[in-house]
Amino acid sequence: MTACPAVDELRAVVKRCLAGDQSAMLWLVERFQGQVFGLCYRMLGQRQDAEDASQETFLRVLRNLHRWDAARDFEPWLLAIAGNRCRTALATRKRRPAAEALADQIADGEPDHRGARQLAEEVDLALADVRDDYRQAFVLFHEHELSYGEIAESMGVPLGTVKTWVHRARRELIERLRARGVLEDQRHAVS
């Protein structure tokens, strides 16, 4: 994950965006499109839906930039909007079968390590079955490396709740991976 750009720089860019500077808008979208699309993809599990949700997120962000509190971090605010778009999409759209979502990912990536890739796909599939809010908290923590405080701010829940959600997401993921036979029995393994 890349570090958030300097706050002053971001403020200046936002100011230019508010003045209608298209190059500043372009910079802002390019700077954060990876984070937004990553979250949307993980939440929606399907490329086209994630792309649509990402576009909607940025349109909302650009339209509501004047509401951003410059005293706070930009990324949690941005990802909060993305999370809301994803939850709306989840509530209104029918999800594609998991196999299709997996096909998207296989067709797109060309990783060198087949085992690692397969494991990531398994985790991704298991994650799709985890409760929406657990999943969002988990992805924001492990993939976007937001702090618990930032996630709490982004999702509008207490910090302790976020911790609980992330822990439960881990536990549920392990249960699902076990059920799918991804995790081997190590109790009798000799180390």
Place this chain on the structure above:
Amino acid sequence: MQCREFEERVQFLLDERQAPHQDALLQSHAQSCAGCRQLLFDQETLFRGIGSFQFPSLPRNFASRVVSAQIADADATTVRPSKQRPWLLAMGVVSTAAAALIALSIAINRWPDDRAAPGKVGMENQQAKSVASPGDSQLANEKTRAANRERPESPGLDLPDNQPQTAPSLAAADVDSLERYGQALQDLAAQVPQAVDRLDEVEEATPGLRPVRTSFTLAIGTIRRTIPPQRKQAPPRPGKRDSGLLWPGAIGIA
């Protein structure tokens, strides 16, 4: 290390985004405890899986597409004020309401001429009705009309009772001259107090028509706004009971 402590330490390391399987304390306990060994293996596998997360890349023109959509959206928002066609609609509604009022005024003022309706005209009609039988109502109306014809010409507001007046010709309103149009409206306005009294009668007879009064008030206000500003002459107020309606004199129609 207890198994409970083991589990708490695993969660702590994961919260710190550190790999639990690289922790020496956990390793040593896992060698002697099968359950904790399984837990460590599971968490380590999950940790590796998260680290290998991938997602498809966005199209290269994604950002420019978003900015274009944003600009188009902003343009649409800017253009929106030109869509203020409701004003045109409101103008149409106001014109229609004014025309309806004119037609209503004329209809009400001509009512006694068109229908012999005992009890729906002025006091003289009431008196005529009291001495005549229902079959003589037509004769009573004729008497009333004859009495009206003997009266001198005077502005409608000066009449002591609800004498029907000749409604101004609608042809006057058709004339292009603004002044003549204003005069026509002025004449119409002079008829309104009588129309108001008739409205009372109508409402007494049919309580369900109560909203007529509200519509009437609204229409009078509309007419007031259409009268040319040069007409400042105020009509005398009638010395009648308050009809409850905002009649033209009260709202400065003339």
